[in-house]
Amino acid sequence: MKKIILTSIALLTITLSLSAQRIKGSDTVLPLSQKEAEAYKKANPSSSVSVTGGGSGVGLSALLAGTTDIAQASRKIKFDEKQKLKKGGKVAKEVIVAYDALAVVVNPANKVSKLTREQLEGIFTGKITNWKELGGENLKIVPYSRETSSGTYEFFKEHVLNNKNYLNGIMSMPATGAIVQSVSQTKGAIGYIGFAYLSKGVKTISVSYNAGKTYISPSVANAKNKTYPIVRPLFYYYETKSQTKVKPFINYVLSSAGQKIVSEVGYIPVK
Numbered sequence: 001m002k003k004i005i006l007t008s009i010a011l012l013t014i015t016l017s018l019s020a021q022r023i024k025g026s027d028t029v030l031p032l033s034q035k036e037a038e039a040y041k042k043a044n045p046s047s048s049v050s051v052t053g054g055g056s057g058v059g060l061s062a063l064l065a066g067t068t069d070i071a072q073a074s075r076k077i078k079f080d081e082k083q084k085l086k087k088g089g090k091v092a093k094e095v096i097v098a099y100d101a102l103a104v105v106v107n108p109a110n111k112v113s114k115l116t117r118e119q120l121e122g123i124f125t126g127k128i129t130n131w132k133e134l135g136g137e138n139l140k141i142v143p144y145s146r147e148t149s150s151g152t153y154e155f156f157k158e159h160v161l162n163n164k165n166y167l168n169g170i171m172s173m174p175a176t177g178a179i180v181q182s183v184s185q186t187k188g189a190i191g192y193i194g195f196a197y198l199s200k201g202v203k204t205i206s207v208s209y210n211a212g213k214t215y216i217s218p219s220v221a222n223a224k225n226k227t228y229p230i231v232r233p234l235f236y237y238y239e240t241k242s243q244t245k246v247k248p249f250i251n252y253v254l255s256s257a258g259q260k261i262v263s264e265v266g267y268i269p270v271k
Helices: 002-019 030-043 056-066 080-087 117-125 151-159 176-185 220-224 240-254 256-265
Strands: 020-025 048-054 070-073 092-106 113-116 142-146 169-171 189-194 207-210 230-238
Touching: 002 169, 020 056, 020 240, 030 048, 030 220, 030 240, 030 256, 048 056, 056 070, 056 080, 056 151, 056 230, 092 151, 092 176, 092 240, 092 256, 113 117, 117 142, 117 207, 142 151, 142 176, 151 189, 169 176, 176 189, 230 240, 240 256
Parallel strands: 020 048, 020 070, 113 207, 142 169, 142 189
Antiparallel strands: 070 230, 092 189, 092 230
C-alpha cells in the first residue's frame, strides 16, 4: 500500500511539473501573458503558469539558461541569440501571438500634439532639445526610453530613429509602467509605450511618416487598417524539445478565446 501511495505521489509530481509553465521576458507582452494565463488556468484548473517581465533580452537569456519555458519578446530573436542557443544544443521555435502598436506619449499639459518621424529622431538622438523648436512652449524636452535589454528599445531605434543611436544619458526606464509614470509627472517629458499601457496620465502624439503631409493618431483601428506606421508583432519563443509542454497554452492564446483577450488588453489579434 505504501509503495502504491509513493508511486502515485511520484506520478502526480511528474504530471504537475509537466503542466507547470514559466513565461518570462518582454514587459510589453507581460500584461497579455498575465491575462491569458489567468483565463487558461480557469479553463484548466490543474495547470500552473507563472509570468514575469524583465525585457525581451532577459526572456531569451532565460530560455538559453533553461529557466523559462517560453520567452515572450517584442522583437525578433537576434542572430547571436540563435547562435548561443545552437551552441547549447537548443533550437527556438517562433510564434506570433499578437500585434502591437507603439504610441509616442507626452505629458497632458504639453500643447504639441503631432510630430514627424524626423522630429522624433531629432528628439531621441539629442538634436532637438526644446519644445519651442516644435511649436510648443519654451521648455526643455525630457525624453524617456526603455533600457537596452528591451525589445521595445530595439524596435523604436530601428523603425523610428533609423538605427541612429539614442542620445547619451537618456533616461532609461526598467519597465514600460515606469515610463508612463515619469511622463505623467514631468511636463517636458516624452516617451514611447505599447498600446496596453495607455492611460489618462499621458497624451498620445499623432505621427507622420511622409514629412508632415499626413499625421496618423495611434489607435487600434488605425493599427488594424495599417495606416498607423509604428506596428510590430509580439512573439513567443520556446525550445522545440518543449513543444509538448508549451503547446496547450500557446494553442489557447491563438484560439478565438485567447485572441479575444488580445483585443481586451489593447493589442491587435493575429487573425
